[in-house]
Amino acid sequence: MEIRTFGVVGAGQMGSGIAQVAAMSGLQVIMNDIKDEFVGRGLKNITKILEKNVEKGKMSAEDRDGTLGRLKTSVNLDDFAAADFVVEAASENEEIKFGVFRRLDSLCRPEVVLASNTSSIPIGRIAAQTKRPEKVIGMHFMNPVPVMKLVEVIRGIATSDETFQATWDLSIKFGKTPALANDYPGFISNRILMPMINEAVYCLYHGVGTREDIDTVMRLGMNHPMGPLALADLIGLDTCLAIMEVLYSGFCDSKYRPCPLLRRYVEAGWLGRKTGRGFYEYK
Numbered sequence: 001m002e003i004r005t006f007g008v009v010g011a012g013q014m015g016s017g018i019a020q021v022a023a024m025s026g027l028q029v030i031m032n033d034i035k036d037e038f039v040g041r042g043l044k045n046i047t048k049i050l051e052k053n054v055e056k057g058k059m060s061a062e063d064r065d066g067t068l069g070r071l072k073t074s075v076n077l078d079d080f081a082a083a084d085f086v087v088e089a090a091s092e093n094e095e096i097k098f099g100v101f102r103r104l105d106s107l108c109r110p111e112v113v114l115a116s117n118t119s120s121i122p123i124g125r126i127a128a129q130t131k132r133p134e135k136v137i138g139m140h141f142m143n144p145v146p147v148m149k150l151v152e153v154i155r156g157i158a159t160s161d162e163t164f165q166a167t168w169d170l171s172i173k174f175g176k177t178p179a180l181a182n183d184y185p186g187f188i189s190n191r192i193l194m195p196m197i198n199e200a201v202y203c204l205y206h207g208v209g210t211r212e213d214i215d216t217v218m219r220l221g222m223n224h225p226m227g228p229l230a231l232a233d234l235i236g237l238d239t240c241l242a243i244m245e246v247l248y249s250g251f252c253d254s255k256y257r258p259c260p261l262l263r264r265y266v267e268a269g270w271l272g273r274k275t276g277r278g279f280y281e282y283k
Contacts, residue, residue: 001111001166004028007083009100011042011073013274014117015089017145020046021174023070024063030083032074039073046071049146081107085170087139089117092242097121098129105130113163115139119190119239120246123156123183133158137167140187141176143235151176156183185250186243194243197235198259200228204279205261211279229279232262233272237279241266 006022008015011033019031019042033039050067053059072079077100080086086104090096097116104114115137116126127136138154151171155164171178181187186194203214215227232240241263247256265271265278272278 001084001113001162003084003166003170005030005083005085007080007086008032008089009077009080009086009104010089010091010117011039012089013045014141014143014145016042016045017143018087018089018117018141019071020049020067020146021176023067025173025175027070029071030074030079031071032077032079034075036073036075039075043071043073077103077107080104081109083108083112085113085115085166087115087117089141092119092121092239094121094125097126101126101129101136105132111135113137113166115167117141120186120194120243122185122250123154124158127156127158134160135163137163138181138183138187139167139171140181140189142189149175149177150189151178152181152187152189153178154181154183154187186247190243191247194240194247195256197228197232197240198244198256198262201232201259201262201279204229205259233278233280233282235272236274237262237271238266 004027006027007030008019009032011031015031019029023029031039031042047068050059050064054061054064086108088097088100090100097118101114110132113135114130117140118138119140123136123138127133130136133156136156137159140152140154142148142150153167153171168178200214203209204211211229215229218224218227241258244256244258248258269275270277273282276282
């Protein structure tokens with residue numbers, strides 16, 4: 001399976017990061033979102049990162065220009081008719097993702113792989129929205145995409161060996177290390193990570209410690225590079241809540257019940273870094 005043109009649905013933090021690593025690997029990239037301002041912001045973020053790489057001597061000006069030259073922005077999903085492989089990186093919301101996959105299935109050639117960057121929603125459920133379930137797979141990048149080495153590759157029950165191998169090989173082409181996960185809610189990464197973050201929120205909720213002390217214990221005691229509450233702010237508290245809801249409904253186990261404080265913050269619009277306030281304040 002030859003992949004020359006790579007599509008990304010979503011130009012937010014994750015989508016723009018995926019588009020950047022794809023363009024840096026030499027692929028032609030279509031980065032799509034629903035508004036010009038969103039794709040413009042994504043392209044601006046990519047440009048800013050590449051400029052810093054040039055300033056630090058990590059990249060030549062020629063490579064920067066070549067990367068940007070391979071990036072095309074789009075606000076029309078019809079543009080994906082030209083894509084050989086598409087990754088969806090829309091909001092962690094089932095109905096949004098289902099709508100995107102139904103539309104892509106009607107637009108893309110039958111041999112095109114449709115991957116999702118979902119962090120928790122079962123791939124089989126997404127694949128069922130299409131007429132090509134064997135071509136649907138999970139390709140879960142870590143945040144920030146240009147820095148983090150892992151790609152979690154998730155096989156749905158119908159995912160073909162050819163689709164899996166193409167996705168695995170593409171992850172390596174992007175300079176990432178792929179890891180295989182089977183199709184259960186949360187997969188490997190978030191089935192382990194999110195309950196830990198949720199328990200840290202419970203510690204704050206119950207007054208076991210302050211936000212600073214909770215994060216300090218995990219950073220210095222467990223050698224984590226970032227405390228769980230600061231990490232939640234980076235991920236987005238709405239995303240954390242959405243993943244916990246998927247785990248809770250998927251396993252029907254009370255250990256996955258989202259902390260009421262997490263829900264309260266999300267309802268107040270305190271979503272973390274992207275809104276300027278979460279467990280910490282940002283300016």
